[in-house]
Amino acid sequence: MRAPSGSTNARNNMRKTLFALSGLAFATAAAVLPAAPAQAASAWGAIAVSDYGDLGWSWNYDTEGAASQAAIDKCAKASCSTVTTFTGCGAVAFSDSMNKYTGGYGATPADAENSAKWYSDSYLVRTAICND
Structure with missing residues (x-):
C-alpha cells in the first residue's frame, strides 16, 4: 500500500532539514575547534x-x-x-x-x-x- 503523497513530501522535507542541520553542526565544529598544531621537525x-x-x-x-x-x-x-x-x-x-x-x-x-x-x-x- 502506498503512503499518501503529502506524507512522503513531509518525510522528504524532514530528511532535507536534518541533513542540512547535520552539515551546519559539522561546519560549526570545524570552525570552533582549534587546528592541530603543526608537527615540529625532529632534531x-x-x-x-x-x-x-x-x-x-x-x-x-x-x-x-x-x-x-x-x-x-x-x-x-x-x-x-x-x-x-x-x-x-x-x-x-x-x-x-x-x-x-x-x-x-x-x-x-x-x-x-x-x-x-x-x-x-x-x-x-x-x-x-x-x-x-
Whole structure:
C-alpha cells in the first residue's frame, strides 16, 4: 500500500532539514575547534664512545646520520663508534662486567639514563644529553 503523497513530501522535507542541520553542526565544529598544531621537525642527537672511554656527542641535527657523524668527529679517536641516537634524550652507561658502554634513549634525561642502565649491569652513567 502506498503512503499518501503529502506524507512522503513531509518525510522528504524532514530528511532535507536534518541533513542540512547535520552539515551546519559539522561546519560549526570545524570552525570552533582549534587546528592541530603543526608537527615540529625532529632534531637528532647522538653519543659516540671510543674503546678507551673517550666521548663525543651531538644534538639538534637535522638527520640521524649527521648527528652520528658529528658525535664520532667530536669523539676524535679511531675507535669511536656511535652507541645511541635519539630525538629526545640520550645517555651512555658503562658496564664493568661486560667492559663496554651501553646507550639508551628516552623522552627525558632520567628515561634515557634508565634505558642505558637497563642494557648494562652498572649504575654508572657517563653522560646524558637532550635535543633542545
